[in-house]
Amino acid sequence: MAPLPISPETGPQAVLEILYSLKVRDAMTSPVISAGPRDSIRDIQYLMRDNNITGVPIVEEGRLVGLVSMGLVIQALDSGRIEQSAGELMTRMVISLEDDMPLAFATTYFNRYSYGRFPVLNRDGVLVGIVSASDIIRAMLIAMNKEVERLEAELSAAAAAAADRPSDGRVRLLFHVTRFDFENAGKASAEFKKALKGLEIEAGTVRRAAVAAYELELNEVIHSEGGTIGLVAGEGRIEISAEDRGPGIPDVEAAMTEGFSTANEWIRSLGFGAGMGLPNAKRVSDDFHIDSGPGRGTKVGVLIKY
């Protein structure tokens, strides 16, 4: 097999990026075939047969109230209860996923519970889809193909950029940041801090740079589809630049307001999403500029003088 056209350095990163950047809604089947609690198990058996599916969520007034699996239909057949209603026999303890969750989280549910599929709810608790293990694998494969194409383009662009970069004795660092990769969140900032200490820059200034770098790095982890964060330092100037691939900030002015946040509950539960990120980064900067809008990436540049 021909080797993939990705460098050994970025290869594993690419696979990680796929896992973290895909959401449950990217893999789920939607609209989902569902039934009501008054439908009989027989009706549901026909629904499964006609649609070639193995699990049917039971919905009442838009709310998920239970689930009937193929196994339950067989049990009902076996015990002569096939004409009873779904409401009587369905599994009521249904584990569901949120459409906003990264696929990386969803895969842990498949490991933790022995179910073949999970209903998917949106933020308002409305059933919006259903996801099986094979849905996840299919979504991963499609994304992997796209990622290979993107990496090819990125690598040739990087090679072109490296070719005409002057060496001027300044420290330059560049890190890739992956969406929802909270495992590695803060690593780029830690490396920046080390590099700045190496330049013997005074501790207060290093702290300001660390604050800006950390906030911009975490913003990419929490809100972007992935991006890069770079440092250029030396000769009295620390420049930190964050660039991501989207989705862009619809209202930059609101995003710059302390307390404004679009982060969801599970991100807030980790202690993020307090709406302090961009204001913090701006406060520690001598010069701060941001360029963003829906449908394009966000670019943030921070300058700290010393």
Next chain:
Amino acid sequence: MRISELASSLGLETAQGAYADREISSGYASDLLSDVMANAAADGVLVTVQAHKNAVAVASLVGLAAIVICNSRPLPEDMIEAARSEGVAVFRSAENAFEISGRLWAALRRP
């Protein structure tokens, strides 16, 4: 007060004890990591319920001396490992942030 005196002084359980012992400057109680990043002082003690790796990353960036996890929150192994490699002391208590902060405040002001 030094880091090594924290556990006995505040009645804490030591969860990660590999650190360079030094004088504690102050304390900061918060569960918002951006808030900690912006406002906690170097060599301070962070009192929080955020028992995960990202709290260690922030502590290390700010140069905090120690993290005290309150309400007996379970400590993930990867958090302890991260703290060990960064040399950040981690303690745990059954008490809440208010109680621990009160004790810490009093202890830091004792001559």
